[in-house]
Amino acid sequence: MNAQENLELGVKTSRNATLALAFLAFLKGAVGIYSGSTVLFADAVHTGLDIFASLAVWIGLKISLKSSKHFPYGYYKAENIIALFVSLLILLSGVELLREGFTGSNTTSHIEFQGLALATAVFSVLTIYGLSVYKRNVGTKINSQSLIADAVHSYTDVFSSMIVVVAVLGSMLGVSKLDSLGTIVISLLIFKMGIESARDAVLTLMDAWLDEDESERIKKDILNIPGLIELEDLKLRKSGLVVFGEVTVEVEGETDLKRVELLSEEIKTVVKKEVENLEHIVVNVKPVQRINFRLALPVFDNNGFQAKLSEHLGKAPYFLFVEIKEGKVGDYQIIENRSFNSEKKGGMKAVDLIIQEKANVLAVRNVGEGPYYMLRDNFIKILQIPDGVNTAREVIDRFQNLKEITVPAK
Structure with a gap:
């Protein structure tokens, strides 16, 4: 399904969940009043408040289908504004129920029609659990984090409904104060839900991003993209669903528009892998002068810096990788080129190895058209080894003076 169909399915699911909760709240409220069970009536209020949470998800999904030139970033934050007002109502209701629970704990209450109250409480547990599974399955299918979160919220409500079952059973066994104690527990759960909802709404409206672990994973993945010198900044903010x-990265020197576009697409792919509901991301590319290099050299043997240079990129039996930091030569590594005997696309396979080893500069006699553009697209600088230079040591000594290859060999 496309994004439009996913949103429509999400809207339908939230609507169905809202109607089911409305019916359940009415049923528990009516039975609670009829039987005199304050804990069942408190749970009805709790479920009634859950309607607003489900309704907020429905509104968020619904308005995300709209667009307007006056709101270039969409209507998404309307959900957070609604959630903030609902949170205040939840807190006020929680305080009132808590007061009633403490008042009732000083008196002895008796539940009439205990069988009806118990049946209603058990029916509530089963219904809310079913709604949780329903919302979770649809939310997972359409990748809706808000629907999945609402499903988790419904799952926690299963436990509050189980408190009602225990309270009614306690009344049937003659422990009448369990009714008031159950009301107090549910009131505290309502109060906690209101605080958490208000906190999330306020933080989202203030463009906060609290998932540091997710940010670190994204930064690590971005830095693994070939061609980047540094990740300068990463900013993420939620707006409703x-x-x-915004990402700012550094690359070496001036780059053409096509290469910048390719790099931007790679960065967007990395972020989308972690943030499924990514609506838009801006990639800023800053050209800077690189001072640290990982140099790749095609060589005939594994004799370190004395290794003889290979005349052809794809036919080199080995590659020497040298770390050059701020002009100083550091560690080196020699890796076998397992595809040097390949009859087809040997150069392309060699470039794959160079990219895999995270080299950012290659020194070579010449390079064919396919490998050239593959190296360029991965922001790997190509330097030309001059005539008369035969060993890796000589290339390293002349590294700063080597000329860049700007066109492929024909």
């Missing part, structure tokens, strides 16, 4: 972002 979706996420907007």
